[in-house]
Amino acid sequence: MEQIKHHGLMSRKEVELRKAFLEQVHIIPAGERINRCIQCGTCTGSCPVSYAMDISPRELIALFRAGEMEMIMKSRTIWICASCYACTTRCPSGIKITDIIYALKRTAMEKKYQSQQAQQVQILANLFIQNLMSYGRLHEGTLIRKYYMKTNIKKLFGLIPLGRKMFQKKRIAILPKKIKAYASLSRIIKKAQEIEMREEPALLGYEPDYVGYKALGELKLEPRKGE
Amino acid sequence: MKYAYYPGCSLEKTQRGYDESVREVFEALGQELIEIDDWNCCGATIYMSVKETVSLAVSSRNLALAEKMGLDIIAPCSSCFTVLAKTNRILNQVPEMHKDVNEALTEGGLSYKGKTKVRHPVDILMNDVGIETILHNSKKSLNGLKVAPYYGCQIVRPEKGFDDRENPILLDRMFNKCGADVVPFPMKVRCCGGMLMTTFEDTALKLNMELLQCADNNGADVIVTTCPLCHFNLEAYQDKINEKYQTKYNIPILYFTQLLGIVLGLPEKKLGIDSSFIPMCKKITDLMEVQYV
Numbered sequence: 329m330e331q332i333k334h335h336g337l338m339s340r341k342e343v344e345l346r347k348a349f350l351e352q353v354h355i356i357p358a359g360e361r362i363n364r365c366i367q368c369g370t371c372t373g374s375c376p377v378s379y380a381m382d383i384s385p386r387e388l389i390a391l392f393r394a395g396e397m398e399m400i401m402k403s404r405t406i407w408i409c410a411s412c413y414a415c416t417t418r419c420p421s422g423i424k425i426t427d428i429i430y431a432l433k434r435t436a437m438e439k440k441y442q443s444q445q446a447q448q449v450q451i452l453a454n455l456f457i458q459n460l461m462s463y464g465r466l467h468e469g470t471l472i473r474k475y476y477m478k479t480n481i482k483k484l485f486g487l488i489p490l491g492r493k494m495f496q497k498k499r500i501a502i503l504p505k506k507i508k509a510y511a512s513l514s515r516i517i518k519k520a521q522e523i524e525m526r527e528e529p530a531l532l533g534y535e536p537d538y539v540g541y542k543a544l545g546e547l548k549l550e551p552r553k554g555e
Numbered sequence: 556m557k558y559a560y561y562p563g564c565s566l567e568k569t570q571r572g573y574d575e576s577v578r579e580v581f582e583a584l585g586q587e588l589i590e591i592d593d594w595n596c597c598g599a600t601i602y603m604s605v606k607e608t609v610s611l612a613v614s615s616r617n618l619a620l621a622e623k624m625g626l627d628i629i630a631p632c633s634s635c636f637t638v639l640a641k642t643n644r645i646l647n648q649v650p651e652m653h654k655d656v657n658e659a660l661t662e663g664g665l666s667y668k669g670k671t672k673v674r675h676p677v678d679i680l681m682n683d684v685g686i687e688t689i690l691h692n693s694k695k696s697l698n699g700l701k702v703a704p705y706y707g708c709q710i711v712r713p714e715k716g717f718d719d720r721e722n723p724i725l726l727d728r729m730f731n732k733c734g735a736d737v738v739p740f741p742m743k744v745r746c747c748g749g750m751l752m753t754t755f756e757d758t759a760l761k762l763n764m765e766l767l768q769c770a771d772n773n774g775a776d777v778i779v780t781t782c783p784l785c786h787f788n789l790e791a792y793q794d795k796i797n798e799k800y801q802t803k804y805n806i807p808i809l810y811f812t813q814l815l816g817i818v819l820g821l822p823e824k825k826l827g828i829d830s831s832f833i834p835m836c837k838k839i840t841d842l843m844e845v846q847y848v
């Protein structure tokens with residue numbers, strides 16, 4: 329089995345992961361700024377959940393540069409990020425860290441990395457999508473019930489008192505409601521899925537053998553308008 | 556002014572207090588909210604983070620419907636607000652994406668030019684309606700009430716929007732002018748954990764404990780919120796936090812529109828305050844009983 333390619337820089341797996349990830353980064357407006365990271369750690373310091381991460385946001389970028397995508401894929405970090413944008417707001421280099429973490433998440437899902445934390449988040453995400461696909465609106469009751477049935481049935485029983493309280497306060501819709509244009513929404517979703525499958529963004533100067541800065545090709549930096 | 560109202564899924568039922576109070580407050584201030592007919596779920600943060608084109612198409616359907624009405628969208632839920640605004644931004648910045656999304660929308664007989672603006676009620680109330688109009692219509696003063704305004708993370712971030720990203724002040728100003736004693740609340744944009752309450756409960760409980768602690772240390776009688784998720788985490792899990800951290804927090808949580816509704820003299824019932832889990836403190840119940848200032 330050919331594990332090492334060319335100069336001995338990266339395993340084939342690494343090359344594949346980088347390619348999938350960089351395709352995702354490419355869709356993010358100004359995603360290429362990822363190579364301006366100065367490793368200052370502002371993101372980590374601003375992150376309310378970094379204490380519970382195994383790899384800090386700053387380290388994510390360092391590991392990406394170092395050609396250690398697989399470590400990132402297996403981390404707890406990408407699943408525990410709460411999307412609060414504190415890091416993105418403060419990064420002195422204008423890196424969209426939250427979006428980068430989304431891209432990492434999508435890559436891990438695409439490449440089927442299954443840690444326990446990943447599973448929880450993916451189950452929730454998939455149920456969410458199912459829910460949306462079936463009704464056009466989110467029915468929280470169904471989502472939560474199905475989620476705990478799949479992950480931790482004991483917790484579901486623990487939620488009964490809360491459910492009862494919500495019912496008394498008229499805060500529970502017993503049945504999900506379908507939107508009227510449900511059929512038309514499904515057609516939109518189906519088409520968008522088709523488009524997503526056919527999309528293969530061309531990566532400028534992309535050379536999967538490189539790690540670090542070069543992996544993103546030529547730098548194109550626009551000024552950070554009014555940010 | 557008229558706005559295309561996008562309540563979002565949480566406001567429909569579980570967070571009816573936000574929906575009811577937004578509608579009442581806007582009506583009392585002479586603003587017209589027209590609910591977008593047959594809107595769909597915006598996809599929320601969770602969807603956005605796992606599927607790009609699909610999530611953009613799903614949220615664009617709402618933008619396209621509002622464009623047809625010729626009105627700006629008003630979205631009270633932070634998550635809906637961020638997702639809809641972000642969709643707009645991506646479609647404007649990435650023309651290929653805009654083309655793809657329109658191709659998908661065509662399947663549903665819709666198209667989106669990119670004209671709809673996405674606004675948050677805090678922005679509209681303070682910047683369009685204005686504090687003068689609010690004060691002109693106010694019936695009660697919040698004199699003596701200590702308020703901690705909690706903005707949460709998503710209405711002021713990630714891009715520079717209608718308020719500062721680190722230290723937003725519009726709500727502070729609103730309630731200050733309404734007579735309240737707005738307490739310092741350094742955690743005003745700190746994250747509540749959002750959906751982590753489902754997936755990583757321990758972490759989310761800690762985040763919310765810190766928020767309650769911060770409000771409590773600063774003497775707040777009430778925390779006002781702008782987001783259904785923050786609201787739910789702070790309110791419905793307060794018991795659990797007390798149990799886990801041996802604390803005794805009993806801080807009522809109100810949507811900012813509920814407190815504003817009280818100022819405008821609207822009846823408690825219409826503002827959905829009866830849907831709260833945590834009983835209101837005496838200062839608030841007294842206020843609700845007072846007829847005029």
Ligand code: SF4
Nearest residue numbers: 365366368369371419
């Ligand atoms: S804040 Fe930005 S520049 Fe600093 S370490 Fe994080 S990503 Fe890199």
Ligand code: SF4
Nearest residue numbers: 375409410412413415
């Ligand atoms: S967006 Fe994620 S990584 Fe960034 S500060 Fe928030 S929780 Fe941390």
